[in-house]
Amino acid sequence: MKLNHDTQYIKSLDLKRDLIPSYTTFPFNLPVIKKFEKVAFHPNVTYIIGENGMGKSTLLEGIAVALGFNPEGGTLNFNFSSYDSHSVLDRYLRVARGFYRPENSFFFRAETFYNVATYIEEVDSDPLGGAAVIDGFGGRSLHEQSHGEAFFAAFINRFQGNGIYILDEPEAALSPLRQMSMLTRIHDLVNQGAQFIISTHAPILMTYPDAKIIELTADGLAERTLEQTGHYTIMKQFFENKERMLNHLFESDGEKDGSDQ
Secondary structure, eight states: OOOOGGGOSEEEEEEOGGGOOOSSSTTTTSHHHHTOOOEEOOSSEEEEEEOTTSSHHHHHHHHHHHHTOOTTOBOTTOOOOSSOOOOSGGGGEEEEEOSSOOSEEEEEEGGGHHHHHHHHHHHHTOTTSOSOGGGGGTSSOGGGSOHHHHHHHIIIIIOOSSEEEEEESGGGGOOHHHHHHHHHHHHHHHTTTOEEEEEOOOTTGGGOTTOEEEEEETTEEEEEOGGGSHHHHHHHHHHHSHHHHHHHHHHHHHHHHTTTO
16 A cells, blocks of 8 residues: 555644643543644544543544634635534644645535535625636535535545545545545545545544554553444454344343333
8 A cells, every 4th residue: 555655644643732722621521632642644544433421523623723724614725614612622733734735625524514514605695706616516506415425525526636624524424435436536645646534433444554553542542443433343253143243232221211110
């Protein structure tokens, strides 16, 4: 697997601990921050995974905002706010950049991509706004497509080589087949000098060869192989012994509901 060290745009992430006022309030009370260790990013693809509540999305948001992205997503040129709810974590992060600057960029957030689509339509409605922004996304309104189609339109049309792409749960509206297609797109772009930092729950997306996987747990950050992740283990156990797992789940549910009485 080709390693694009020469075009690694983000090399590492550290925490400005001396500036943190207290670890009792959000976002500093998150396990990922309380037990933070310096992260060295892979030159091609780095995955940040973990259970809900560990701080994956907050960390990705902090990285993106520290780099100059809009908290709700888009390119470095997008500037809008539907609801100012992002944390202050970006002020306490130290991002080490590479020598080269990216020619392309995108911060993708599944939960706010609707807002990005709305912003694009608002900009394009201005008769003096110049070239249509939507042309860079395939030319068709993102609101006139399903979530999955709109997501994929961004991945295929807006993502280009020599870029930095920060993706927060991009699998949210993608079928397993589409997730595999996304792996192909990631591979194409890596070979064109792109770097990815991806937060995901999807084992399929985590299979990119030689990628770095960083798992967030209550004990802090740990580098894992795919087979060591809880996501992979649970899915593997479930499908290898589906009946037993379902029986266990339904029996446990019955006991909670008191249906065995």
